[in-house]
Amino acid sequence: MAPRTLDFRDHRRELDDNRYVYAVVSRRSRGLSIGINLNPDKVCNFACPYCQVDRRTPGDGRAVDPARLEAELDHLLGLVASGRLWTVAPFSTAAPALRRVNDIAWAGDGEPTTSAAFADSIGIVDRLRRRHGLSSVSLHLLTNATLLHRPTVAAALDRFTEAGGVIWGKLDAGTQACFERVDGTTLPLSRVVSNLALAARRWRLVLQCMFVRWEGVDPTDDEVSAWADRIAEILDAGGRIEQVQVYSVARRPADPRVAPVPASRLEEIAAAARALGVDAVVYPGVA
Ligand code: SF4
Incomplete structure (x- = not known):
């Protein structure tokens, strides 16, 4: 065995x-x-x-x-x-x-x-x-x-x-509405993006990006496009992103509205980051 x-x-x-x-x-x-x-x-x-x-x-x-x-x-x-x-x-x-x-x-x-x-x-x-x-x-x-x-x-x-440390910063959404839903906060997404841009200029940065199936619906093309726009914003601000990690839930969370996104959709999401010239890897969730 x-x-x-x-x-x-x-x-x-x-x-x-x-x-x-x-x-x-x-x-x-x-x-x-x-x-x-x-x-x-x-x-x-x-x-x-x-x-x-x-x-x-x-x-x-x-x-x-x-x-x-x-x-x-x-x-x-x-x-x-x-x-x-x-x-x-x-x-x-x-x-x-x-x-x-x-x-x-x-x-x-x-x-x-x-x-x-x-x-x-x-x-x-x-x-x-x-x-x-x-x-x-x-x-x-x-x-x-x-x-x-x-x-x-x-x-x-x-x-x-x-000391050689690398920041793994969370970017789960591209719009304020999606951000509030996926991250459960009313803090401004613009603050997160400007801080990630700061990190990308001043320190070493990897983006970790969680995507979930929400009430049976996978991230829409509009949401993915808005998320890629936020990455472009970080790059346009002079930042360097070492890698984008696209992943989904590994275990079914307590919240019944949330479920894993299929690997094929995660690959399409990662492709949107690669189109910006950034290395992107996918870590599929398991149901
Ligand atoms: S995953 Fe949990 S610990 Fe991490 S930011 Fe969200 S609520 Fe906080």
Whole structure:
């Protein structure tokens, strides 16, 4: 029997008590992704109907403790660097090709840049990465881009970029109406687009773009065209986009209005980005 592919958060006892650091084998990274969750309070300024965070149970409202974050990450990176991680379940069941650390990603139960500990966390991660001989492990920030214009966040991102980090900024829509529906917010889409343009000029940027079948209807040609127009806006502002990732829901979300978009439609959407000269990849969802 082929080894099982891990696609869940590690619940092995050693990491069970962790508040901020977790480990997953993700379909996109084809290996281990170490996650930094700066939002155990589950607070987010979006309310995406496709969100996989379970908000039926309350979050942990305590302020992030940088010392605890450092201790948790130090422990996990120690397991990784020594290879011991792959000797215990469930990691011991991972296919050999997946036994590699792909990245350390700020991706938790909310928007990482809203956390007061965001700037501190960058220094902690970079320091520990080097201490454990894992300097080549990539750093990714998954963000909805709403706060990138704030001076404190921008300064932290300068530091993040010096450490080799890449911003994975969310762009799920091309019109305000679609944005409000897909991301569950009344914040202006224009702010997100101008912040992504800022990121594309000043830092390294990948766009992560979620498309969903909404009440049985896939994204229309008009919606896709408007989304491509927003990408063109970022490019026209002098920005450089390293890649556009087009994907759909991997698991059926709690919201019954949301379902995966077929891979063939996702390919058509990616083609609209490629027509602008940008590399685009598709990660189909599974029903
Ligand atoms: S931005 Fe991310 S964490 Fe926030 S609601 Fe959307 S999917 Fe969930």
